[in-house]
Amino acid sequence: MIAVFLTVLLAFSLGQVTNRISDAQKKEFIELLKTLPHKGEFYTDEAVEKAGPYLPVLFALTEKDIKKYDIYPFAAISRGLSEQKEHRDYAVRHFAEIRHPTLKLFWGALLFDAQATSPEIVRFLKDALASKEQSRLLSEIVGPQFEDFKQRAIAHPGNR
Numbered sequence: 001m002i003a004v005f006l007t008v009l010l011a012f013s014l015g016q017v018t019n020r021i022s023d024a025q026k027k028e029f030i031e032l033l034k035t036l037p038h039k040g041e042f043y044t045d046e047a048v049e050k051a052g053p054y055l056p057v058l059f060a061l062t063e064k065d066i067k068k069y070d071i072y073p074f075a076a077i078s079r080g081l082s083e084q085k086e087h088r089d090y091a092v093r094h095f096a097e098i099r100h101p102t103l104k105l106f107w108g109a110l111l112f113d114a115q116a117t118s119p120e121i122v123r124f125l126k127d128a129l130a131s132k133e134q135s136r137l138l139s140e141i142v143g144p145q146f147e148d149f150k151q152r153a154i155a156h157p158g159n160r
Contacts, residue, residue: 021060029057033073048080055090059097075106082110092118109141125153
């Protein structure tokens with residue numbers, strides 16, 4: 001009984017961070033993203049530093065929030081953020097709060113490749129690989145190393 005209560009309480013509290021992100025904060029982040037400096041297709045270290053405090057906002061974005069934008073800038077800033085240990089650690093702890101399905105796949109792949117993972121992330125990736133559509137999307141995200149990525153994820157000793 002106590003375990004059930006704690007599980008419900010934990011699930012409720014995890015959703016609270018994302019639920020506290022306002023539409024104004026989401027808009028502010030999207031506007032900031034448009035102005036951040038980049039080199040070619042990647043954001044600069046300065047851009048990543050400015051975007052860092054907005055990681056909870058990035059995780060709270062939904063398909064509806066960014067439907068009129070290209071997903072690429074959100075993925076590109078995610079890549080830059082994932083290269084910093086503090087942001088990877090945050091992402092592992094708050095993986096369940098990533099609301100946009102494509103960004104969640106992207107972050108799952110980034111974290112797995114960085115060997116910053118959890119049983120939750122491994123389960124998520126294994127489930128995604130079992131889905132034809134999500135597996136295709138992961139293939140596009142990972143690129144030419146997809147078969148190796150897939151084998152490593154399936155063989156990973158996470159739950160299942």
